[in-house]
Amino acid sequence: MLSRRHFLGALAASSAALAAGCTAHRLRPSTTAPTITSLPPVELGVIPPPHPGVPSTIVHGPAGTRQVAWTVDDGIDPGCVASYVAFAQRSATSLTFNPNGYLAVNWQPHAPVLRDLIAAGQVQIGNHTFSHPNLLTLSDQAVADEIERNETWIENTFGVTARPWLRPPYGYHDDRTDAIAGELGYTKIMMWNGSFGDSTPISSTQLLGLAIQYLEPGTIMIGHANYPTIEPLFGQILGIIHQRGLEPVTLDQMFGTSRAVG
Ligand SMILES: [Zn+2]
Numbered sequence: 001m002l003s004r005r006h007f008l009g010a011l012a013a014s015s016a017a018l019a020a021g022c023t024a025h026r027l028r029p030s031t032t033a034p035t036i037t038s039l040p041p042v043e044l045g046v047i048p049p050p051h052p053g054v055p056s057t058i059v060h061g062p063a064g065t066r067q068v069a070w071t072v073d074d075g076i077d078p079g080c081v082a083s084y085v086a087f088a089q090r091s092a093t094s095l096t097f098n099p100n101g102y103l104a105v106n107w108q109p110h111a112p113v114l115r116d117l118i119a120a121g122q123v124q125i126g127n128h129t130f131s132h133p134n135l136l137t138l139s140d141q142a143v144a145d146e147i148e149r150n151e152t153w154i155e156n157t158f159g160v161t162a163r164p165w166l167r168p169p170y171g172y173h174d175d176r177t178d179a180i181a182g183e184l185g186y187t188k189i190m191m192w193n194g195s196f197g198d199s200t201p202i203s204s205t206q207l208l209g210l211a212i213q214y215l216e217p218g219t220i221m222i223g224h225a226n227y228p229t230i231e232p233l234f235g236q237i238l239g240i241i242h243q244r245g246l247e248p249v250t251l252d253q254m255f256g257t258s259r260a261v262g
Pocket of ligand 1: 073074128132169170
């Protein structure tokens with residue numbers, strides 16, 4: 001069940017990533033720490049009210065930026081979740097996690113560390129729905145329930161709202177699901193224009209090839225904490241980012257949204 005769902009997710013990621021058409025670069029690994037765009041600290045536990053509005057679909061960063069947004073979805077593999085959290089801690093790399101509440105057992109052990117990184121503005125949490133359904137197949141009420149149930153879990157676990165950022169599972173969304181999200185304060189539909197291709201198992205060579213292909217100025221990169229493939233590659237991926245003069249940021253940093261506003 002999971003593998004089929006995530007296989008479909010890989011197809012969605014592939015088709016979205018194909019549109020990017022980026023140029024390949026030479027790979028030179030590096031362990032240098034990235035530059036961080038600082039944000040005011042977030043006061044955990046203070047949840048701003050929803051701001052319903054017209055939703056917009058976000059696929060890439062603003063023109064002219066050197067920023068890249070590294071986003072990490074799901075959390076099926078507890079070891080990969082732990083590795084990502086440790087990587088965030090040791091490298092100070094800005095990351096946006098989009099966890100599903102049905103995988104809470106894999107995220108909960110890291111909540112204290114993640115809360116500190118969230119408070120510092122280095123890590124952001126987006127809403128990826130509670131149980132990772134294809135929203136297009138659900139009733140209006142069920143779409144709202146999936147979003148709100150995950151929002152509640154995120155608030156209780158991490159002390160922040162995920163609003164206004166929703167990543168629809170598999171990237172499947174339409175005007176109807178976007179409108180439901182917008183009414184709940186989820187006015188930014190987080191898509192992507194680059195992918196590590198790791199919602200299903202792939203080789204290290206394939207994953208690094210996709211990193212080389214897609215990490216460009218303004219890329220919103222999608223990755224998954226579902227398989228261990230990426231764990232030994234974090235340093236090389238950071239090397240690509242640094243070699244190209246890119247700055248890893250959260251969606252908040254890239255688009256000026258804030259956990260204090262929601
Ligand atoms: Zn997902």
